[in-house]
């Protein structure tokens with residue numbers, strides 16, 4: 001496993017990381033979570049991702065129970081604030097919710113600090129000055145080491161940098177965008193000026209498009225899978241994606257790897273990706289996905305061209 005710097009920041013993240021969305025507290029319980037996190041760690045994963053909203057806080061609670069066995073310094077733990085509950089001040093990026101939400105997340109995680117804290121979405125109802133100042137406070141208070149954004153536009157991230165500059169505040173270090181073979185523009189086009197200008201890192205999500213890029217939906221939606229349980233995640237262009245997935249599977253077969261490994265390795269190839277956050281409900285999935293680090297070198301220019309022709 002390779003450890004990448006988070007853009008210009010000094011902290012190092014495993015190139016493959018492990019997240020808890022939909023899985024922790026919904027599909028899997030503490031014993032499975034512990035087994036998966038330990039196995040991931042044993043294979044070099046040091047970065048684990050959560051959010052206050054995942055399973056209404058239960059994902060953080062379970063991750064907190066699982067990580068008490070680890071040495072804190074060996075882990076990079078993140079969470080995200082935006083959707084904390086139903087009360088008028090339980091959502092968004094106000095100073096009140098950012099600070100109260102972070103303290104509540106830390107309690108659930110049983111930690112004194114998180115390494116990375118994300119604004120889970122932009123908040124049009126809060127002035128950017130207020131959000132930047134609250135993040136600056138959280139970092140200076142030692143509750144958070146690095147702050148960043150998730151699914152913000154290039155303009156919104158630029159505004160956060162300008163505001164931090166103006167107010168002499170700590171600047172964002174990272175963005176967490178969706179990035180996979182079917183969803184590429186943010187990372188490959190929109191954010192390009194931000195990489196050269198500010199050196200932000202990225203921790204990307206859904207490398208398998210919720211499992212579609214494993215190939216397991218190529219002949220329908222099997223029961224006990226994410227798309228069977230969370231029908232709202234089935235994209236409108238599902239059948240078009242399946243056609244491409246079938247073609248991509250042939251490329252994976254030629255390389256002697258699985259489509260999941262090819263899809264994750266393809267994300268790892270992008271030099272602007274600091275860490276690819278994967279998800280899994282089963283040990284076999286995790287083990288298969290972690291092997292993607294060995295497939296990266298097989299994605300030669302020719303292979304990348306074949307992939308490009310299928311996905312573009």
Ligand SMILES: NC(=O)c1ccc[n+]([C@@H]2O[C@H](COP(=O)([O-])OP(=O)(O)OC[C@H]3O[C@@H](n4cnc5c(N)ncnc54)[C@H](OP(=O)(O)O)[C@@H]3O)[C@@H](O)[C@H]2O)c1
Pocket residue numbers: 018019020021022023027049050120150151176177204205206207208209210211212214216224225226227260277278279280281282284285286288289
């Ligand atoms: N910032 C954000 O807004 C945001 C949004 C979403 C996610 N995230 C983060 O990114 C992480 C990863 O996202 P994701 O869970 O969507 O990743 P993903 O890799 O696209 O999907 C993971 C799911 O695909 C299935 N799967 C995984 N490996 C497989 C394999 N080898 N073969 C067959 N099926 C496999 C499993 O679902 P089943 O077994 O249930 O089918 C697994 O839970 C999340 O946990 C979260 O931490 C962040």
